[in-house]
Amino acid sequence: MLAQRKASGPMVSAERREGSPWTGLWAVVSKEVTDYLTSTRMFILELITVLTAAGTVFVASGRLRETVGQDPYLFLRLFTTGREPLPAFVGFLVFLVPIIAIALSFDAINGEFGQRTMSRLLAQPIYRDAVLLGKFLAGLFTLALVLTTIWLLIAGLGILRLGVPPGGEETARVLWFLVLTIAYGGFWLALGMLCSVVFRQSATAAMAALATWLFFMIFWGIVAGMLAQALRPVRFGLPTELLAQAQLEQALSRLSPNTLYVEATVALLNPEVRSLGIVLPTQLEGAILGAPLPLGESVMLGWPHLVGLVAGTLLLFALAYVRFQRSEVRA
Amino acid sequence: MDDIVIQAEGLTRKYGDFTAVHALDLSIRRGEVFGLLGPNGAGKTTTILMLLGLTEPTAGSVRVLGLDPARRPLSVKARVGYLPDQVGFYDYLTARENLAYTARLNGIPRAEAATRIEESLRRMGLGEVMDKRVGAFSRGMRQRLGLAEILVKRPEIVIMDEPTLGLDPEAAREFLELIRGLRAEGITVLLSSHLLHQVQAVCDRVGLFSHGRLALVGPVDELARQVLGGGYRIIIEAEGEANLEQALGRVEGVQRVSRTGPARFVLDAAGDLRAAAARAVVDAGGRLLALASEAPSLEEIYARYFQKEASHAGTA
Known part of the structure; x- marks a missing residue:
């Protein structure tokens, strides 16, 4: 029997799996999106986000009205102006988007096991690929839908309150900002997804994802600073030492998706920002400070950050994919 | 095919x-x-x-x-x-x-x-x-x-x-x-x-x-033949002075006789031997009170099979 198997081995391995791995993908996506949009969880998330959006816009527009006419990028300031104790809208998004994304994905896979629907689902003529990707796309679509709604809401409220319509470039910048925010959400969605594959209990998966979020939100900045001090100590107070330490700290902090998102956002929404790295006084020689960059240049500044976020998303998704393909069907 | x-x-x-x-x-x-x-x-x-x-x-x-x-x-x-x-x-x-x-x-x-x-x-x-x-x-x-x-x-x-x-x-x-x-x-x-x-x-x-x-x-009855030895099981209630157990054991096709009560016998048989068993009781001078046959239950086959297997394992 062994010999027989050996003989048939190569032939079998040359044969490919039949059909497309995406068979049934859209059936999964449409069912999941319907589930999300009709769920109570979604309603709560929307309520929170809309409230924060409205709150920050009113605060920002209240302040901006005093300076109408002086600022060429008035509309962008809607997103970046805050007043104590409220942070700007961007500041809210940095921690709200991960929470929304995790809330959408932490029980994606283990929920199916918990309801005992997984074996029934996989007994249908589809591949596991379609289940995992379908759920991810549904989450991303839902997230994009919510964010776009909020964007339109802010734009509308802003126009009403300020009485100034956004210019073409401002609109383009805000659209890029939207794309960036969705990519940022995608990262956390993929993380929640990975947790839902790895942990069989939904609650454990949620806790693990939130712990990661908390780590990047609060501790990573401190850890990056400490690591930089340890690895590139300032012994003699030389400018090169200080520079090396600062550069390492920045490089380390950019491992956090939050840093990537914030930096790219800063570049997009503040046209005056010319660099996201450390700028030496010598490099500023001859520069006209405060002169805005064109849109293309601002996008290029944040481009590595966007690519980094997408790469992180793909990495997490790939890990989830491998784990899910190898997992046993029975609960 | x-x-x-x-x-x-x-x-x-x-x-x-x-x-x-x-x-x-x-x-x-x-x-x-x-x-x-x-x-x-x-x-x-x-x-x-x-x-x-x-x-x-x-x-x-x-x-x-x-x-x-x-x-x-x-x-x-x-x-x-x-x-x-x-x-x-x-x-x-x-x-x-x-x-x-x-x-x-x-x-x-x-x-x-x-x-x-x-x-x-x-x-x-x-x-x-x-x-x-x-x-x-x-x-x-x-x-x-x-x-x-x-x-x-x-x-x-x-x-x-x-x-x-x-x-x-x-x-x-x-x-x-x-x-x-x-x-x-x-x-x-x-x-x-x-x-x-x-x-x-x-x-x-x-x-x-x-x-x-x-x-x-x-099929279930075939398994019964394999495991229990007999596909049929006949239950007889009979009274008499004679040794009915022996008389029943002599009936052709009966593999096993077991006494489950004072006047109750259970036969494992290869076929439906009710008529032959009744004759054997009467010929031996016994009084036949009841006669029934039942198809073997899977549960019994199962239990017996695993009993055998366990005893094989015990002796090995």
């Missing part, structure tokens, strides 16, 4: 050092109801998952409808319906919505799906509740919903894992009735169970699982 719809040869599945299924050979003909029996953990579910391509075999080969489920999973799963152990549904959706999702995954056109869903729900006796949320369904209703889902696919083979587990006797009886209905339509049914008396009532053939091996395969 076309008659064999499920064929396994040397099918083996290992989890690390543990062998869940060991060199399984099995062939199931079109239109028969086959029961996989065995205690929990004997490898029934693993075998089923390999038949569906949901778990890859470590060694050996499987053909379902002539296809390899590991290589052609979509074709196999489109033509085979599976009712898992403790089937679950999306509780927040109605029965109809749950089945509509399955129909979409199977690529059944919407209009066609709607008629098929309604038809199969009605057939399973769920016509009244098809727009109710599944969350409120009882265990028996979920099980019937699972079967309705399978019927929407119009499968050639239906595989059920412990279909009557957790059902009350009435619901279990109804469910077995539905399985008989499938056979009448020419659908091949493979079911696993450890509730032997239920399986006995519906299966054409059974396979006894023990520690990952298929120990015995065949």
Whole structure:
């Protein structure tokens, strides 16, 4: 029997799996999106986000009205102006988007096991690929839908309150900002997804994802600073030492998706920002400070950050994919 | 050849050092109801998952409808319906919505799906509740919903894992009735169970699982001949001075006589020997009080088989 198997081995391995791995993908996506949009969880998330959006816009527009006419990028300031104790809208998004994304994905896979629907689902003529990707796309679509709604809401409220319509470039910048925010959400969605594959209990998966979020939100900045001090100590107070330490700290902090998102956002929404790295006084020689960059240049500044976020998303998704393909069907 | 719809040869599945299924050979003909029996953990579910391509075999080969489920999973799963152990549904959706999702995954056109869903729900006796949320369904209703889902696919083979587990006797009886209905339509049914008396009532053939091996395969009465020595069991109540036990033992075809009460004897026989046994009692001068025969129960075959196996293991 062994010999027989050996003989048939190569032939079998040359044969490919039949059909497309995406068979049934859209059936999964449409069912999941319907589930999300009709769920109570979604309603709560929307309520929170809309409230924060409205709150920050009113605060920002209240302040901006005093300076109408002086600022060429008035509309962008809607997103970046805050007043104590409220942070700007961007500041809210940095921690709200991960929470929304995790809330959408932490029980994606283990929920199916918990309801005992997984074996029934996989007994249908589809591949596991379609289940995992379908759920991810549904989450991303839902997230994009919510964010776009909020964007339109802010734009509308802003126009009403300020009485100034956004210019073409401002609109383009805000659209890029939207794309960036969705990519940022995608990262956390993929993380929640990975947790839902790895942990069989939904609650454990949620806790693990939130712990990661908390780590990047609060501790990573401190850890990056400490690591930089340890690895590139300032012994003699030389400018090169200080520079090396600062550069390492920045490089380390950019491992956090939050840093990537914030930096790219800063570049997009503040046209005056010319660099996201450390700028030496010598490099500023001859520069006209405060002169805005064109849109293309601002996008290029944040481009590595966007690519980094997408790469992180793909990495997490790939890990989830491998784990899910190898997992046993029975609960 | 076309008659064999499920064929396994040397099918083996290992989890690390543990062998869940060991060199399984099995062939199931079109239109028969086959029961996989065995205690929990004997490898029934693993075998089923390999038949569906949901778990890859470590060694050996499987053909379902002539296809390899590991290589052609979509074709196999489109033509085979599976009712898992403790089937679950999306509780927040109605029965109809749950089945509509399955129909979409199977690529059944919407209009066609709607008629098929309604038809199969009605057939399973769920016509009244098809727009109710599944969350409120009882265990028996979920099980019937699972079967309705399978019927929407119009499968050639239906595989059920412990279909009557957790059902009350009435619901279990109804469910077995539905399985008989499938056979009448020419659908091949493979079911696993450890509730032997239920399986006995519906299966054409059974396979006894023990520690990952298929120990015995065949129709129930044939297994009875193999394991119990006799296919029939005759119960006699008789009184008399003479040694009736000896007299009964002399009847041709009787393999064993055992006295189970003061005037009660049980014969294991190769055939229906009631007439001969009655004559033997009368000839020996006894008074015959009652005479009955009963088909051997699967439970007994099972118990006896594993007793034998255990005693073999004990002496070895």
